Each structure stands twice: as structure tokens, then as C-alpha cells.
Amino acid sequence: MTALPRVVGPERAAAHTLRLARRIAALDHLAPAAALRLARARVEAGDPLALAAPGQIWALRPDVEEDDAPACALGILARHAEPPALLAQDEHGTVETLPLAVLDLFHLTTWKDEPWA
Incomplete structure (x- = not known):
């Protein structure tokens, strides 16, 4: 099992992957099936670009x-696009x-509404 389903459960992981x-389909003008394959591959690889979101805690690999690394663990408070x-x-x-x-140095461990709650 990849990190995301283990951390948030299979239903929430599937919902995140579909979003x-x-x-990806909208931004890259890909067919929905191709975009879903790409999203699944990124999520399974633990790609921070696909996963990083507020409420997460990432621990040093x-x-x-x-x-x-800048720390042993990071809680994400916000994500900026540009x-x-x-x-x-x-x-x-x-x-x-x-x-x-920087998240390439870490792995996702927790995803809550508030990272340090």
C-alpha cells in the first residue's frame, strides 16, 4: 500500500487522486483516463507536488x-503555487x-485538519 491510503484511508486517498x-486534465489538456493514470503514478510515488497540502506532517526519511534537512518533521500550514x-x-x-x-527529503506521515493538533 502506498503512503497516502495508509495515512488517510483508501476512500480519502481515492478522492484526493481524483481531484x-x-x-491535471484541465491544466495539461489530457484525456481523463490519461490524467488519472498520471495522478495515480504521482500519488503512488509519494510525489510532494501531488501530495503536499495543509494539515500534513512529513517526517524525515x-x-x-x-x-x-531543515528539520526532523514539518507540518504544512499552507501551500503556495507560484x-x-x-x-x-x-x-x-x-x-x-x-x-x-524540500519535501523530497521527507515522507508523509499524517494528514489532519491541523498539522500539530
Whole structure:
């Protein structure tokens, strides 16, 4: 099972994947079936571009050194489209804007309405 269904359950994961597929179809002018295949592949790969959303907590991947990352865990408070960035809070309460690509160092662990609730 990929990370998203494990974290939020299969129904919420499917709903997220369908929303992503609709967005991909509209933005990239793809057929719905092709957009759904692409969305599923991105979700299964744990692609932060497809997954990152407010309310999530991402933990440092075990293969990443702590010194190579801004924190051991990040709670996403907001996501900005242009440029792709996150307003994130670390485990100590520090809030900062980070590039979306920083999530390549992390894996999704929790998705609630409020990340640190």
C-alpha cells in the first residue's frame, strides 16, 4: 500500500487522486483516463507536488541525515503555487517558507485538519 491510503484511508486517498486527476486534465489538456493514470503514478510515488497540502506532517526519511534537512518533521500550514513553496512549521514551532522540493527529503506521515493538533 502506498503512503497516502495508509495515512488517510483508501476512500480519502481515492478522492484526493481524483481531484488531482481533474486538475491535471484541465491544466495539461489530457484525456481523463490519461490524467488519472498520471495522478495515480504521482500519488503512488509519494510525489510532494501531488501530495503536499495543509494539515500534513512529513517526517524525515530514514536515509536522510538530519544535518541535510531543515528539520526532523514539518507540518504544512499552507501551500503556495507560484513559486512552489510551503509555509511550514517544524517540531519546535518555528514557521518558515520553504521550497516545495524540500519535501523530497521527507515522507508523509499524517494528514489532519491541523498539522500539530
